[in-house]
Amino acid sequence: MKQTLLFDKINSLKIWWWVSRYKKCPKCGSNELGIGKGAFEVNEYHFKRTCKCGLNITRGRLYLTEKPYNK
Structure with missing residues (x-):
């Protein structure tokens, strides 16, 4: 299937x-951040926040293998 680009490079804002x-952490x-406590991971394409409670949020450049909905 054709991949659909939803987000391009992220900017500082x-x-x-x-x-x-x-x-x-919203959960x-x-x-707290640090080894075993949580982390931020940022690069030019995505942002990731993890937490000791198991929360894992990723925002930024995403690819879908299918359309999100059918018209």
Whole structure:
């Protein structure tokens, strides 16, 4: 199947917005980062926030193998 590009490269404004939104874990409320506590992973294509409670949020460049809905 043809892949559909949903997001292009992310910019610094998007990174700032995601960090400010996810600096505190929406699941458990933790704001700790470090080994075994949680992490931010940022590059030019995606943003990822993980937490010790198991939360895993990824935002940015996504590819779908199918259309999200049929018209």
